[in-house]
Amino acid sequence: MYTNSVLQTDYPWTKTPLVASAPMLNIAMAPLAVSVSAAGGLGFLAGGFDVSALESNLEEAVHLIKQSSAPIQETYASTAVLPIGVGFLNWGADLPKSIAAIEKYRPCAAWLFGPRSIPDDLRPWVEQVRAVTEGKTKIWVQVGTVAEAVAVAEALNPDVLVVQGADAGGHGLAQSASVITLVPEVKDVLTTRQVKNDIPLLAAGGIVDGRGMAASLALGASGVAMGTRFLASSEAKIARGYQDEVLRVSDGGSNTSRSKVYDRARGILSWPVQYDGRGVINKSYIDSAEGGMSDEENRALYKEELKKGDLGWGPNGRLTTYAGTGVGLVKTKLPAGEIITNMIQEAKAILQQLKA
Amino acid sequence: MYTNSVLQTDYPWTKTPLVASAPMLNIAMAPLAVSVSAAGGLGFLAGGFDVSALESNLEEAVHLIKQSSAPIQETYASTAVLPIGVGFLNWGADLPKSIAAIEKYRPCAAWLFGPRSIPDDLRPWVEQVRAVTEGKTKIWVQVGTVAEAVAVAEALNPDVLVVQGADAGGHGLAQSASVITLVPEVKDVLTTRQVKNDIPLLAAGGIVDGRGMAASLALGASGVAMGTRFLASSEAKIARGYQDEVLRVSDGGSNTSRSKVYDRARGILSWPVQYDGRGVINKSYIDSAEGGMSDEENRALYKEELKKGDLGWGPNGRLTTYAGTGVGLVKTKLPAGEIITNMIQEAKAILQQLKA
Structure with a gap:
């Protein structure tokens, strides 16, 4: 159940279940993003609301990828698609500059979040990102309610929905449920409305270890997105x-x-x-x-x-x-790769035990 | 992993994983509590903050149990312990009247919640409940933070902790996490402090179906407590x-x-x-x-x-x-027994699939 063929096709170096690192503003820079992808996750670089440094950060990522693990080196060499994504805060990020960077560097995904409205701050992004990369840069959209998930799914046909619950750190909707009810309700409503078959949902908000990952899978997610856990990674650019x-x-x-x-x-x-x-x-x-x-x-x-x-x-x-x-569950600083390896192992062990 | 020998010993008619119905004020009366236990769950009668009707409600429960499913009839006949629990709102419930009712009817558990403080509103309850039933009435305490869980575990040695997250309906702490982080952090801290080995945790708050149940088990709970789902049960006393x-x-x-x-x-x-x-x-x-x-x-x-x-x-x-x-996940009114049977079946199917 936790293998998702769409995710494995689109991001062939990733392990299952998928772990994405969130594009935390000023913190998720090239070293963290590349380390996450090198360990079989999907690392996101923070584009934020001011994309003036985006091209130089992507250039750094290219440099790091070329020295990194075989799977991501090979993916990049054979596809010319960067095995990391870029996250944007869409209420503020400059569209033409962002599109120019995406066209030049072709990140595997653009994670869109925080629009003033879908027509103003998401639709033109989705159209232009897909146009300049012939669909190679996949569209991830972060949502926090069922209504938002439905509106985004119907208007934009995203490749992934990041479903963020109220436990998340940093920005999110002031009014929302946690993933315990949000993920299953989004799943049910999208299925009932037949918006898109089997759009992968990534659970975000409160997931820091294999227990949260196993729980997310049980709730219907195909993987997880984590921010807080990676604040205590060796590669985070953090005070x-x-x-x-x-x-x-x-x-x-x-x-x-x-x-x-x-x-x-x-x-x-x-x-x-x-x-x-x-x-x-x-x-x-x-x-x-x-x-x-x-x-x-x-x-x-x-x-x-x-x-x-x-x-x-x-x-x-x-x-x-x-x-x-x-x-409160984050007690040790670890390299991002260990965080990912440990949590996948822990989640699998839990699911083995629970089945018994 | 989801079998818990303490729970199976203390409440021998129950299925695993355990489903408890919350003692919802004015709504969780004898018909709901008995139906839940008859289906292999553990039903709680609302004692609330005004226990003047508690004895007559317990009398009704005895009457219903005597006509109910074989497992709970037999448990009651052989042990003289009622196979339902009673919930109290401890900031208001009258202690002598409650103890008198507990001594007379011997419910299998007393679920304590909402104290002004542990010394004022929990400790005397725990001591007297245990004294008048020779420990036959087990002590359940509802908590909403890690600090509360530790304080309660250390002061009261409860038989069960109901760990309630922010998604819960009705009363709870204004400031808390959801079960996605609260359950594992409580589990870790109790283990680290060696407060009590393996005290069963029941996850509460946002659990309405087999997905929430499977997730709760992955997070480290031994079962679940549900309120909202039983609002849409045939047996709820609800407008x-x-x-x-x-x-x-x-x-x-x-x-x-x-x-x-x-x-x-x-x-x-x-x-x-x-x-x-x-x-x-x-x-x-x-x-x-x-x-x-x-x-x-x-x-x-x-x-x-x-x-x-x-x-x-x-x-x-x-x-x-x-x-x-x-x-938002509650779409059909069902008999309480069907709710329980369906969710246990769904949780087991999910865990089977995820393991594969």
């Missing part, structure tokens, strides 16, 4: 203070919260209104949510806090530790 | 308008929300501050959350709405439809 905080925090549901304050404190004000972000509860959050501090003051204190560097993270700090509720 | 709304609502993450307004509109003001409840978004919610309506006006309109009877439920109504995000 020491941020990474230490990820390793420290336990009881993920108690010590993280969904809020818009993390964006406001950093002066990032352009996300569409339906999104917020899950981060570790810190001073920015508490002063705003409990103390009623103004955004202006919170932002000024945030700017001051930046001077502290790594010491600015933590429960008494103000720098943002975006992380999902699975943060 | 037609409420049940119809459960069957109607789709996209559970979009169309339900966690809020305290449902309590405030009904004039129920005694829940400890850390709890709220998940219900279908309706006029009470929208007027409060979006329109800033005062509780006084909202409550007055709620009282008016009561006169409409079944027509008072629905998106334009004001009567509360407590339900979890799994409500």
